[in-house]
Amino acid sequence: MPIIVTDPPRADRATVDALAAYGVATVHEAQGRAGLLGSHLNPVQQGVRIAGNAVTVTVAPGDNTTIGVAVEQCGEGDVLVVAPTAPCDMGYFGDLLATSLQARGVRGLVIEAGVRDVADLNEMGFPVWAKTISAEGTAKGNLGDVNVPISIAGRIVRPGDVIVADDDGVVVVPRLRAADALAASKAREEKEAKARARYQAGEIALDVNNMRPLVERAGARYVDYEDWVKEQQA
Known part of the structure; x- marks a missing residue:
């Protein structure tokens, strides 16, 4: 049965914002070369650096219903982190979902699957790190989970963890270690x-x-x- 967890704890916003200034390579090295997501997750656009609290999502192969459900759980300063329950390269995410997230103050998307409407995403200035780009659309009707620990690109991401992403990739900082990671990065x-x-x-x-x-x-x-x-x- 799908589960949607509401209002999980998040890392301190000032700490999150400060981590963004250091970038992925520095944060990764500073926390003992830990937390780096797989190199197959790449920025759709260049020259963007973000950090935010993870809202985690699992999605069924070829079905993006749960992303729409997760939007309601997102807020200012969050980053949506999405992993299919089985490998799938279809275009789960496009400009309409990005518009909805952007209106809620979400800072970006990390997804181990495909995205589409890339020109629109770039024009909107909505940052995305994805496995691939694919125009192939998804179906609706099968739900995954929201705000539970997920496995993505070789790492475990928990709701409220800090996601730092830039041209070098994506790194996760455990929520309870965010302050230590910031001090080590400095x-x-x-x-x-x-x-x-x-x-x-x-x-x-x-x-x-x-x-x-x-x-x-x-x-x-x-x-x-x-x-x-x-x-x-x-």
């Missing part, structure tokens, strides 16, 4: 700023990242080209 950004200044001054990664001991432990030899040629000919 620390990582500050560390990278110092490293960037050293790179700009002409240093290279071998020294900035203290990699020379790694090269030495690997037993690597530095050999002049002419000597190397002679060795090959010997």
